[in-house]
Amino acid sequence: MASYQNITVIGSGVIGASWTALFLANGLKVTVNDPRPDLEESTLKGIEEITPSLKALGYEIDGLTNNLHFEKDLNKAVKEADLIQENGPETVAFKQDLYVKMEAYLKPDALVLSSSSSIHSSIFSEKMKNASRVLIGHPFNPPHLIPLVEVVPGTRTCRQAIRDAVQFYILIGKIPVVIEKEIPGFVANRLQAALMRESTFLVSRGIVSMENLDLIVSSSIGLRWAAAGPFKTFTLGGGPGGLPYFLDKLGPGLEHLWTTLGNPHLDRATVDLLIGQVNHSYAKIPYKELEKERDQQQLALLKALEK
């Protein structure tokens, strides 16, 4: 297989810092590129915040930043790279410009992966001469903690690049899943949006409070889907008859429920209602405390699934 030793991370925001830390923890050499003046300081701070989670995941964290380098010049940052993970701003103009510039400096077989969640690689690679090794490797936030990476090829991506991307993410402990066609939001964010739409509807209609809705999710479907996705769940829901039995007996009821689902809008009144409820609940807890609690539970769940 292709060997990726020199990794370049473009963009040192939250996602970039998380990828950087994870790559380093996996023994890779990482160069971080970003024009921001505080590049070194902010990246190191980001990595420092993530380090306890990496340790909890079982990574050796002594000397974590020994193989970390910074390079503000794009040319110098990418010319030695075997693999790029790009996390730049999500605007078409910025990315198209970046990818054209990058192409001039890249090694011919470099694999170029973008964390983009909203701009398809067919779009941002449009102005490149050769986009065969350019595709999306979209993490679910935060990348160092959540296993999924959506691997989304563009129209010009070659099959070998897709295989290489999958292999690379597996090697660093992620769960890569190939999305066959470019579609807005890919898969995870579309599913998240579908759940959020009905959640917003139910809270805005006063059926259940925001906190109680969260409690319902984490004590039923969230727990269920962490163990088995929706199709596996319904296959088991059909008993020995499996999914055919389920669809035969409960399909009509499910389809009827679809017709009753809400179609809310994030208008002023709805946003005010949501903010009002969050002000009386989560906003009372310091952000760092809420985050720590969530991440600790996340780590415990990940470890439970490893066994």
Added chain:
Amino acid sequence: MASYQNITVIGSGVIGASWTALFLANGLKVTVNDPRPDLEESTLKGIEEITPSLKALGYEIDGLTNNLHFEKDLNKAVKEADLIQENGPETVAFKQDLYVKMEAYLKPDALVLSSSSSIHSSIFSEKMKNASRVLIGHPFNPPHLIPLVEVVPGTRTCRQAIRDAVQFYILIGKIPVVIEKEIPGFVANRLQAALMRESTFLVSRGIVSMENLDLIVSSSIGLRWAAAGPFKTFTLGGGPGGLPYFLDKLGPGLEHLWTTLGNPHLDRATVDLLIGQVNHSYAKIPYKELEKERDQQQLALLKALEK
């Protein structure tokens, strides 16, 4: 608080057997009522299958069925009951008839809870003289394993009965959540339906395979929602600015995604496509094996969250 020592479980199917086992494990005396000829045999078999999970949850299982009784006669089954958990067939006519008959025999302060997932208590209690202590306690399958119980009062349910139901379910280790208004599917099943609608759309359009969609869910949003529900997740997604920042920056993108979500139907072609995919994946694994694997992961996740 009210004390519930004598519990009557009406209906000895899968849900009834699961409730029965859980009540017994919590030291309660349980009478199971069902007209089926194999009542005793089938209930004991159901309990036996659940026992390893109860043990793994930390319950003492020696002598689990010492306080278990069977009574095919409705009158005798309910007259001494402090609390009823009803799991009869989901048809309006059956339930309305059952609740009228039951009312004639009940102790005046008995609490009557129904596992009904589709018929509201305002409907099935309609013909009762007094429905003030009748309401829904809807578990998420299987009741002995998944913590959530949706507590849904009908229009005539009194506030004390709601409080009593919540308190009872807490005492037996469940997470009860009150749903303020009767709505089709309550909350958990509506959210499940919303996710399943988009999942069906994505698989039927060839964006992702059924197995890969399940993998995406269990390695990202499922894991996330087991630790924190959607509103808590998006509150944290907003960083120190919280939900207001999230809605301001990412709300428009989320709302745009809502407009692109699919609206599939479970027509013949879609059902055939889903069954074709399940035949090449989960259907190849024996049902009991698939179930065991899922339940083991579920138990591991529950234990991880307990800490």
